[in-house]
Amino acid sequence: MSTVRFATDHPYTVEIDNGALQKLPSLTGEATRVAVIYAEPLAEVALEVARLAGSATVSVLSIGVPEGEAAKTPEIATSCWRTLAAAGFTRSDLIIGVGGGATTDLAGFVAASWLRGVSYVSVPTTVLAMVDASVGGKTGIDLPEGKNLVGAFHEPDGVIADLDLLGTLPEREVRSGLAEVVKAGFVRDERIRELIAASPSGALDVTSARHAELIRRAVQFKADVVSLDLRESTSVGGRIGRELLNYGHTLGHAIEAWEHFRMRHGEAVALGMIFAAQLSRRVLGLPDEAVAVHRQLIGALGLPTSYQRAPFAELRELMGRDKKTRGQALRFVGLRNLSDPAMIVAPSEAILEECYAELGRDQ
Numbered sequence: 001m002s003t004v005r006f007a008t009d010h011p012y013t014v015e016i017d018n019g020a021l022q023k024l025p026s027l028t029g030e031a032t033r034v035a036v037i038y039a040e041p042l043a044e045v046a047l048e049v050a051r052l053a054g055s056a057t058v059s060v061l062s063i064g065v066p067e068g069e070a071a072k073t074p075e076i077a078t079s080c081w082r083t084l085a086a087a088g089f090t091r092s093d094l095i096i097g098v099g100g101g102a103t104t105d106l107a108g109f110v111a112a113s114w115l116r117g118v119s120y121v122s123v124p125t126t127v128l129a130m131v132d133a134s135v136g137g138k139t140g141i142d143l144p145e146g147k148n149l150v151g152a153f154h155e156p157d158g159v160i161a162d163l164d165l166l167g168t169l170p171e172r173e174v175r176s177g178l179a180e181v182v183k184a185g186f187v188r189d190e191r192i193r194e195l196i197a198a199s200p201s202g203a204l205d206v207t208s209a210r211h212a213e214l215i216r217r218a219v220q221f222k223a224d225v226v227s228l229d230l231r232e233s234t235s236v237g238g239r240i241g242r243e244l245l246n247y248g249h250t251l252g253h254a255i256e257a258w259e260h261f262r263m264r265h266g267e268a269v270a271l272g273m274i275f276a277a278q279l280s281r282r283v284l285g286l287p288d289e290a291v292a293v294h295r296q297l298i299g300a301l302g303l304p305t306s307y308q309r310a311p312f313a314e315l316r317e318l319m320g321r322d323k324k325t326r327g328q329a330l331r332f333v334g335l336r337n338l339s340d341p342a343m344i345v346a347p348s349e350a351i352l353e354e355c356y357a358e359l360g361r362d363q
């Protein structure tokens with residue numbers, strides 16, 4: 001069992017354990033109505049959540065939404081708001097999100113926006129949601145023009161990461177989630193790199209102690225970052241703040257959107273991290289060996305290491321809408337070395353194109 005604390009102005013904990021779901025009743029607070037927003041294939045988990053959250057004095061409203069990115073739309077958010085309106089949800093009521101990162105991003109956003117903000121508890125059911133999406137308070141939905149373009153910072157009252165829920169997760173999803181874990185390894189936590197390098201198969205085994213340790217370390221890393229900079233300033237005392245968590249996402253989000261979500265978030269971010277490492281080699285002098293470590297660990301996790309399907313010009317347009325962009329200047333999280341991040345601001349278009357061409361060659 002591990003408990004990770006987010007020490008923001010709205011402090012909360014992430015409970016990581018087999019059977020952690022049993023702790024849910026302690027998080028319902030003063031609510032007399034609870035809405036469980038869940039991904040439709042997870043109806044059984046949602047039923048258990050409803051059983052644990054409900055009581056003689058607490059009524060539960062279950063709201064099924066499409067699985068995956070199809071839930072992160074203005075239309076689905078609107079239908080959730082209208083269901084809450086019909087049920088008379090008030091400011092003392094609670095929303096619980098149950099599912100992968102797409103579902104928790106939507107549910108968190110509905111909680112952030114309903115009556116300008118009601119309490120929210122997250123029950124992530126994918127590795128990716130446990131280590132990243134459901135913790136840290138970023139919520140949001142997509143537009144056809146790009147990923148996560150509408151959203152809010154809205155922190156949960158608590159997060160329950162019940163490792164037993166990962167038992168049914170397809171291996172492709174486990175690999176995708178580990179992309180965000182290895183991200184934490186590249187930008188900060190050397191032990192994460194060691195744990196994956198020593199046994200990629202152990203890392204992928206959701207019943208292993210190694211996997212649980214990776215989840216705990218990735219959540220702790222996110223807590224350390226977010227506790228210092230919830231709202232993603234461009235710098236914190238001259239150092240990179242929350243933007244660090246966006247390593248690999250500038251190109252990653254562009255690829256994910258260009259692919260219309262046929263590619264998993266972690267797969268696109270894996271490609272984005274290799275691109276960021278190549279860019280860092282040219283702009284910040286990241287050593288060749290560190291770029292090779294990116295390819296080795298990402299490849300060992302069964303994530304893609306090369307890509308060339310989308311025309312660069314189209315990805316470049318999508319990258320212009322990245323939230324780190326200021327005016328015309330693209331900004332990337334880069335590395336001077338492993339665990340030594342630095343921003344790359346307005347790299348030349350020629351270098352960006354060369355790095356993208358390099359991503360097409362699986363070296």
Ligand SMILES: NC(=O)c1ccc[n+]([C@@H]2O[C@H](COP(=O)([O-])OP(=O)(O)OC[C@H]3O[C@@H](n4cnc5c(N)ncnc54)[C@H](O)[C@@H]3O)[C@@H](O)[C@H]2O)c1
Pocket residue numbers: 039041042067068069072099100101102103105125126127128129132133134135136137138139147148165166167168169170173176177264265266
């Ligand atoms: N808010 C943040 O800080 C943050 C961080 C990282 C990623 N994200 C977002 O998270 C999303 C990706 O999350 P994801 O990878 O969890 O994807 P997802 O929510 O699309 O879930 C992936 C798939 O797994 C299925 N699934 C979920 N739990 C399952 C289980 N226990 N057993 C079997 N199947 C299960 C879902 O139905 C879906 O088909 C993206 O939208 C990304 O932008 C947000």
Ligand SMILES: O=C(O)C(=O)C[C@@H](O)[C@H](O)[C@H](O)COP(=O)(O)O
Pocket residue numbers: 132136138147148180242243245246249323
């Ligand atoms: O929590 C953060 O901050 C992150 O950047 C984590 C990312 O892994 C995540 O994909 C996030 O949703 C990206 O947010 P965005 O602001 O770039 O849309």
Ligand SMILES: [Zn+2]
Pocket residue numbers: 132180249265269
């Ligand atoms: Zn991400």
